[in-house]
Structures are given as C-alpha cells and as structure tokens.
Amino acid sequence: MTDRGYEKSGAGANVVRLVEGPAIAGAPKRPLIQLDNLSKRYGGHTVLEGIDLEVMSGEVVAIIGPSGSGKSTLLRCINYLEPPDGGLVTIGDITLSAAIPASSTELARLRRSVGMVFQSFNxxxxxxxxxxxSLAQERVLGRSRKEAEERSMQLLKRVGLGDKAGQYPARCSGGQQQRVAIARSLALDPQVMLFDEPTSALDPELGLEVLAVMRELAETGMTMIVVTHEMSFAENVSDTVMIMADGRIVEKGPSTEVMRNPQHERTKRFLRAVHDR
Structure with a gap:
C-alpha cells in the first residue's frame, strides 16, 4: 500500500496502526475497509486469491457469484473467523497482516468493529x-442489564419486533429470528455489518421482512458487505456489486452498471443463468 505510513501499536504487537499525519485540505477519504492481496487456502486448494477491495464508510457492497466461489470465506476472513493465509485486512485504523499470527486481544479489537449475520440465526x-x-452488551461492552435491555428494546422496535421481547426463539418465525439476529449484531454498535446469505434459509415472504430491515440499515448509512442471491437487492439497494468466481473478483462496479451491462463474460454467464432459472 503506497503513500500510507504504519507503525506497530506496541512492543511485539501484531496490530499495525495507520500513522496519522496532519490533515490535508481536499485529501481523499480513506476507506473504512481495505483488503490487500488477500488469499486463503485449505490444504492444496486455493479458495481466495489476490483479493483487493476498498469499502468506504456508508457504502453497501453486494457480493454475488456461483456457489463455491469463495464469497462466504471472504466474509469470514474479513473478521478473522477464518484467518487468511496472505495479505492485509484493514478496518478503520487497525490493520492485521496474515504474515503475523493475531493474538486474542487483537482479534477482539478487530471483531469489535464488525457485526456479522449468518444464514443460521444462532x-x-x-x-x-x-x-x-442484551447478553453480549453486558459481557462485551460492560453495559448494565438495565442499559442493555433499553438498547435492546430500541433495536427490537427498529426491526419491527418490539412485541416479541418476552418470547423465546422457538415461538418466532424464521424471518423474525433473523431480524433478532440483526438486532443482536447492531446492539454492539459495529462500524460494519457483514451478511452471509441472510435470507437463503427463509421462504420468499419471510425473506422480504429481513430485506426490508437491511434496506433501512442501508438508507441510514450503515456500511455493509452482503453476500446474497437476491438480485433485486444487489441492484437496487447496494452501491457496488462484486462478482466472484473461482476465488477471485471477476468484475466490480456500480450496481446498476454491473447488473444491466456486465463486461466480463463470466459475469454475463452467471447473470444469464440466474435470470433463466
């Protein structure tokens, strides 16, 4: 990465911090998320190779592509649920290098900035x-039970579930459980939200409930990276669409351009298959 100064954050530390220089009028904003030459392998199989990505604050990036292209693995590498084998992951002012094993403290600091919603509600x-x-707010953020529950109720109302606070998950539909999972992630005040196929386990009607919440998050400026098979969401809600195949980014650009006028043959083939299904 050129024109960027770095320093270790402490003796023997793995976290590399950006060295802040004097503010320069008109200088371009730094991305909130930056991936540099990210790679991941399982044994002899390369899952991700040469991934470079910048995501600005407030940007919504949709990742689409065929099964097995590395989309979910990429999300898991961003928050180090799967440590990458090569490259750099930067979130805010913290950069982790795959060349140096991260400590539990460093991982906690990185993940503190990132909320993640999976296919399963967990x-x-x-x-x-x-x-x-409420539980994670008390354990991670040190909020009192009263503070945590007040924040939880705010978020439940935001996702349309204020009347479900006293229910157990088994009494909630799949769409409601996924909205609870989104509220749980938001409760930790992340800078970034990662979504891994959040509607894939839901029938279309329940999936619409979840997509409506995600659309509201996008409209209020939440930075989001979304792995999705929802082509309408990719085109109409995201700012940027990224196509992955065989562990690489094959095309990336403004959502409408990529979805309506793709340039790469692999992108064209994938979108034809989706539309013909």
Missing part, C-alpha cells in the same frame, strides 16, 4: 429474545 433457545440481544 440464537440461544433457552433465553428470551430480549436476553439474546
């Missing part, structure tokens, strides 16, 4: 909806 079945959202 709610605690023995806890109420309210408690599912």
């Amino acid at each position: 709610l605690f079945p023995h806890m109420t909806v309210l408690r599912n959202i």
